[in-house]
Amino acid sequence: MEIHAKQVRPDSKNRADRARMLISCPDGPGIVAAVSHFLHQHGANIVQSDQYTMDPAGGMFFMRIEFDLPQLLVNLPKLEADFAEVASRFQMEWTLSAVSRKKKLAIFVSKEDHCLVELLWQWQAGDLDADIALVVSNHLDMKDYVESFGIPYHHIPVTADTKKEAEQRQLDVIGNDVDVIILARYMQIISPMFIEHYRNRIINIHHSFLPAFVGGKPYAQAYNRGVKIIGATAHYVTEELDGGPIIEQDVQRVSHGDDVTELKRIGRTIERVVLARAVKWHVEDRVLVHENKTVVF
């Protein structure tokens, strides 16, 4: 049985001529005018824009624009080349993506399957506008399941001794085409060397409401502390364990009657939902990172 992702719906959000732009720069006068004037001159029609200034007096400026441009894929190279001048004038960091060019994901998983299953289901239902290029695991458990979707599964065991080589093999199988790596309950710490290759492009799901319960066994920690609400946190991976920029969090109420097994059960649904939202926002270019925080438009 092979299951393929449904045709993406021909709705207004996935048109061939739709593009997205993300901009970060020091705030100053005239940025919105310059960008919108540039787009207008090039024949683009802005269909959505969001903007945020941390502090009008000397802070950072963040912007996300969705626009339609006739014959986008033909015109994109020139648009990018021309925009370099504007970007340089305002010291912008920026990206420009055609919506029709889907982001490519690599999903890492260990034994717990719920986050992987959720992402596959959303992808197969047409709700996750991305391609799943491959799955990497230090275990064999999910091999048959993943391959039944026609997705390559790479089994790369990891031990303390082989970690360096294992990570190199991971980088090799991922290749150069993957945009973002999803740690869907992948229970290995990622080394700084690996992180450096995918700075702000590795999304982890932590099974607690960070920064409460950093580290291992967060549900047991939550049970012992007697909290009345548990949560999950999707964040970009940095060198600091569970300390990277938070993309999304959500929570659910629990009671004294929920033991650790029940907290884990409730938590699995929160984890699935939170991770899927964070991945969706990332592949829709909604997340900007500044220092250790995110701006989510």
Place this chain on the structure above:
Amino acid sequence: MEIHAKQVRPDSKNRADRARMLISCPDGPGIVAAVSHFLHQHGANIVQSDQYTMDPAGGMFFMRIEFDLPQLLVNLPKLEADFAEVASRFQMEWTLSAVSRKKKLAIFVSKEDHCLVELLWQWQAGDLDADIALVVSNHLDMKDYVESFGIPYHHIPVTADTKKEAEQRQLDVIGNDVDVIILARYMQIISPMFIEHYRNRIINIHHSFLPAFVGGKPYAQAYNRGVKIIGATAHYVTEELDGGPIIEQDVQRVSHGDDVTELKRIGRTIERVVLARAVKWHVEDRVLVHENKTVVF
């Protein structure tokens, strides 16, 4: 004992040179460019903007901009005059407000005091950036309390026979300076004549999750239907009972053990919070109305 609102905090959101602009118009190319170019030319610095297009092919376009302009109050008349040309070109409906000119509220109340008390507390705490010009009531219950804040209280009884005259008296005491009328559990139906004077400027709190439980005794209706969640809805008042554009809603979980008295008790807190949020958003120029719906930026 007279209690006065605290000095508004000198934070970045309440500066003397800050203004807000709300724009609705048919979508088309060049709107953002034209507006941002106009503001840049006039020396304004955009500090936040939000934009929404209902449908890129022929829908409506909505925009909210916050900007800083040196010597705003001096320059505002010319800015408004000059903007008329841009507005006319794109068939815009628009408003332009100086943040330092606070909106004036009239609060209508009957006997239930919780929504009024919440608004007064938030105002007195400096959290509601508006002036409370007067309170109007068909009962005397809250007179002493309201006057202890130094706010005029107008007791205008309403009966079926005197409704027309009563509404005229209400309009008279309100005068011409009030920006928005808040029905803080005011248990009288407002006539079309009255509504016409304050189109999209009368905010009501309905004690249910609309459109469930339209009309009277919504908590009894909710109890009888056995819902597991109750809510409240803040909306602009139109000629259709409980049918106007929804500004904000919120909910809380209840159980079979909560009788009508308990639902009312739980509901009072939801009502207070939802109404206060809607009022805050209105006075911060965050709400645009289009047909029977709102855009909340």
Place this chain on the structure above:
Amino acid sequence: MEIHAKQVRPDSKNRADRARMLISCPDGPGIVAAVSHFLHQHGANIVQSDQYTMDPAGGMFFMRIEFDLPQLLVNLPKLEADFAEVASRFQMEWTLSAVSRKKKLAIFVSKEDHCLVELLWQWQAGDLDADIALVVSNHLDMKDYVESFGIPYHHIPVTADTKKEAEQRQLDVIGNDVDVIILARYMQIISPMFIEHYRNRIINIHHSFLPAFVGGKPYAQAYNRGVKIIGATAHYVTEELDGGPIIEQDVQRVSHGDDVTELKRIGRTIERVVLARAVKWHVEDRVLVHENKTVVF
């Protein structure tokens, strides 16, 4: 590829000697004393009990008890026989279930698969303590997927003309062993004849926050009304469309920017979660029905 449900975890909630009792009766003095005395005399140890009285003066009394009894399966018949006397004295409606005897489910589905997939995943993960006896559908879409789990799939088309015969065929394939029928987005109205066979044992998921948006196309209705929160409702099916006793509801915040397609996408996750919770509570004997409302312990 066949996937089987994991071994149920050997935790305290699934022990061989654990039983559950549900009781409804007119309130009166001595009920708790009589029941707990009875269980104590028979060697049972109560590990959890919940109780609710609608109105101490003449209302209904509801009770759920979990208890452990050594050699439960051997002793259950005598326990049931002996309890009949207590039950008769207080005019009780009651059930007594061994936890080790799992409830059997029949799942009905049409084309939308998300609720079915969720139930299968939770079952396969060991989180749904029930057996899925069969799946019935008026379409073929999910046949391969369901059969890959080793679960029988009965394709029974339904048209206006063949409805009566189709329902009879459904009853035939279900047989006499199924405890509860789950309508996992089954888009056919169930006839009173069918309902009568499974009174308070058919669970439907409605894709709105009932009683808002009864009937068809609730997400389009929600979009048109401009609500700020959408929801889903799991309820027992009665002869009144979308009018049966509500078991569970949940909601999520949406904004003006979410079109009908996006509301449906957000709603799918709410529907999955709400239906799965309602099914879990039903199979754990947590739900009592009284008139048109539920008591959920």
Place this chain on the structure above:
Amino acid sequence: MEIHAKQVRPDSKNRADRARMLISCPDGPGIVAAVSHFLHQHGANIVQSDQYTMDPAGGMFFMRIEFDLPQLLVNLPKLEADFAEVASRFQMEWTLSAVSRKKKLAIFVSKEDHCLVELLWQWQAGDLDADIALVVSNHLDMKDYVESFGIPYHHIPVTADTKKEAEQRQLDVIGNDVDVIILARYMQIISPMFIEHYRNRIINIHHSFLPAFVGGKPYAQAYNRGVKIIGATAHYVTEELDGGPIIEQDVQRVSHGDDVTELKRIGRTIERVVLARAVKWHVEDRVLVHENKTVVF
């Protein structure tokens, strides 16, 4: 202007003959039977009971019972005397309270008034079934406001040097009649000596989702960490700072656009609601403490 609490509504929850019992003991067979038999024999009618066993094999057992007993206040002394035998048999810790005897509160406050205002409003609205015996503050800010309700206000300044004497003065003004002390944003650390007098009877509101952001300036900590949800926690005070048994928590979603000032504003409403719920549950005898956790019925 003096405002008095409304007459408590004559609903079923506040009847003259209603009592509540809280029991903690090691689990074992026959406890429910013994207690319910005892009450039945003494003519009491159980109207609600909740029970929880941490672990059927050797854990703790917790129970809360509401019952009606004719001429309760006359019969209570004998009921208590007789129950001592049952309690002794099962090594119970227990309390028995007449609902008509309201708990007496002492509220401690510093300068931030929102939690105090909320409790006074709920009390005055008849929603808080307790008496407010006095308010203690290390500042004078709220004196007039509190006294306008006819409630004594004790101004007791605290400095590092005078802490010991100040706490002794606090104990003196509180006297022997106060059941529970509410720290409604009282910004002083309570000494172990003071805590010992009111073990599990001092409720604090911490302005974060504990155990995230223990200690000072939690909103600034939350802003710096970039969390997407903020919360508040009501807990009993122990010798460990912000480490005592959690009674209730709640949260609200925030965004990158909310600065520290805005987080504080949003947080004030969460704090008010969470503290008021915890106080309500405490005065309704719904909270049992075991080691560092609560059971909330």
